[in-house]
Amino acid sequence: MHSRSPARLGRPRSTAAATAILAATREALVEVGWSKLTLGDVATRAGVAKTTLYRRWSGKNELVVDAVAELFDELELPDRGSLAADIEGVVLQFAAILDRPEARSGLMAVVAESTRDDALRERIRESIVERQKRLVVQGRSRAQKRGELPAETDPGEAARTADLIFDVVAGAVVHRTLVSAEPVDAEWVRSFAGLLLYGLAGDAPV
Amino acid sequence: MHSRSPARLGRPRSTAAATAILAATREALVEVGWSKLTLGDVATRAGVAKTTLYRRWSGKNELVVDAVAELFDELELPDRGSLAADIEGVVLQFAAILDRPEARSGLMAVVAESTRDDALRERIRESIVERQKRLVVQGRSRAQKRGELPAETDPGEAARTADLIFDVVAGAVVHRTLVSAEPVDAEWVRSFAGLLLYGLAGDAPV
DNA sequence: CCATTACGCTACGACTCGTAGCGAAAGCTC
DNA sequence: GAGCTTTCGCTACGAGTCGTAGCGTAATGG
Numbered sequence: 001m002h003s004r005s006p007a008r009l010g011r012p013r014s015t016a017a018a019t020a021i022l023a024a025t026r027e028a029l030v031e032v033g034w035s036k037l038t039l040g041d042v043a044t045r046a047g048v049a050k051t052t053l054y055r056r057w058s059g060k061n062e063l064v065v066d067a068v069a070e071l072f073d074e075l076e077l078p079d080r081g082s083l084a085a086d087i088e089g090v091v092l093q094f095a096a097i098l099d100r101p102e103a104r105s106g107l108m109a110v111v112a113e114s115t116r117d118d119a120l121r122e123r124i125r126e127s128i129v130e131r132q133k134r135l136v137v138q139g140r141s142r143a144q145k146r147g148e149l150p151a152e153t154d155p156g157e158a159a160r161t162a163d164l165i166f167d168v169v170a171g172a173v174v175h176r177t178l179v180s181a182e183p184v185d186a187e188w189v190r191s192f193a194g195l196l197l198y199g200l201a202g203d204a205p206v
Numbered sequence: 207m208h209s210r211s212p213a214r215l216g217r218p219r220s221t222a223a224a225t226a227i228l229a230a231t232r233e234a235l236v237e238v239g240w241s242k243l244t245l246g247d248v249a250t251r252a253g254v255a256k257t258t259l260y261r262r263w264s265g266k267n268e269l270v271v272d273a274v275a276e277l278f279d280e281l282e283l284p285d286r287g288s289l290a291a292d293i294e295g296v297v298l299q300f301a302a303i304l305d306r307p308e309a310r311s312g313l314m315a316v317v318a319e320s321t322r323d324d325a326l327r328e329r330i331r332e333s334i335v336e337r338q339k340r341l342v343v344q345g346r347s348r349a350q351k352r353g354e355l356p357a358e359t360d361p362g363e364a365a366r367t368a369d370l371i372f373d374v375v376a377g378a379v380v381h382r383t384l385v386s387a388e389p390v391d392a393e394w395v396r397s398f399a400g401l402l403l404y405g406l407a408g409d410a411p412v
Numbered sequence: 413c414c415a416t417t418a419c420g421c422t423a424c425g426a427c428t429c430g431t432a433g434c435g436a437a438a439g440c441t442c
Numbered sequence: 443g444a445g446c447t448t449t450c451g452c453t454a455c456g457a458g459t460c461g462t463a464g465c466g467t468a469a470t471g472g
Binding site: 033034035083101104105107108109111112113114115116121124129148149160161163164165166167168170171172173174175176178179180181182188191192195196197198199200201202 | 239240241289307310311313314315317318319320321322327330335354355366367369370371372373374376378379380381382384385386387388394397398401402403404405406407408
Binding site: 214215216217218219220223254255256257258261 | 418
């Protein structure tokens with residue numbers, strides 16, 4: 001690093017081009033899917049030269065990660081009054097994103113690629129996963145303030161529990177949507193929140 | 207259908223070729239991953255002609271599904287005495303399969319492709335998912351006989367609950383392994399089984 | 413012996429990849 | 443404004459893969 005100023009010299013990169021490329025990527029994901037998506041096609045759709053695209057992204061994986069990551073910008077966790085309501089709300093939001101075809105075909109594909117590419121996995125973690133995990137921590141802390149969950153004593157244990165909850169929630173919604181191919185509707189979400197709160201053995205309030 | 211006999215006329219297909227091709231597919235998945243896996247390479251590794259491969263599989267997706275499906279043959283559910291032990295056992299088995307690189311890179315990739323290909327999704331469901339789901343039903347019925355879980359009244363409700371459990375268990379393990387990239391070890395499995403049985407709010411026995 | 417099917421091999425056009433080279437455009441600093 | 447720097451669009455390229463067609467041969471059953 002020889003300087004921290006964002007744009008330094010010469011012609012600046014067109015921000016419009018980046019926007020158009022990412023939008024074109026999502027459009028192509030919807031129309032042709034991951035495996036048949038070609039960077040040449042994306043460039044044409046975006047109205048830029050193929051070389052411009054390669055100057056900014058090293059390949060298909062990185063491009064799709066960035067294109068899909070923008071879909072998760074809308075995730076947030078308004079206070080709905082109770083832990084159960086908060087869970088149901090965020091799950092429905094997450095499911096709504098996964099319902100979009102550009103997310104379905106793109107997200108799983110880059111996750112699959114990331115099993116052989118540590119840099120790609122880190123990029124996914126930063127731009128997609130971490131944003132989701134923050135909601136878990138936030139919702140958990142809120143529930144503790146409400147007295148719905150016991151407060152943490154050991155901070156390491158707290159982090160492990162947050163990771164566990166995150167994997168369970170995100171994993172269940174993704175699996176339901178992409179593998180089982182069944183809808184994440186209000187009824188399922190209610191059952192899921194009940195299971196998460198009271199368990200299989202517990203007696204959930206109706 | 208003009209006959210039901212399995213082999214009818216002419217030279218029969220070599221069963222050795224099928225075995226070699228599927229093994230070569232897994233080998234290639236380990237070495238080059240999904241995206242750089244080419245059918246020509248697989249054919250060379252298997253010692254068969256590329257045309258032979260195309261005569262049996264319509265493309266990369268179908269081939270990888272069959273190659274990965276064989277990994278799940280080993281899944282079973284021995285009676286470990288309690289529901290918690292059964293859950294921990296099957297989760298560890300499932301995690302052991304997902305720990306193999308040919309499963310990691312192959313499974314998620316075909317799931318991603320299946321979001322745009324209903325026939326492929328059905329093939330995955332038949333040869334991979336259904337086998338896993340049977341274990342859930344089996345473990346659940348065992349736990350009910352033990353008195354660990356309440357018996358079902360409505361059969362439709364029972365099926366929905368089994369689907370829910372399946373999505374939660376499989377989803378959590380897959381997410382932990384592939385997205386979070388953290389190990390599914392004994393400690394995690396114990397925490398997960400506790401959460402599944404007693405919930406966030408419940409007081410799990412140590 | 414003959415019909416039928418699978419096999420190995422070669423060759424093919426079509427497509428995509430990622431890069432190089434070029435001149436023009438768009439900024440900044442002086 | 444002059445001059446420097448970087449990005450842009452465009453064209454062209456060799457390399458690699460795709461999926462198929464065509465051919466002669468091998469392995470079955472009637």
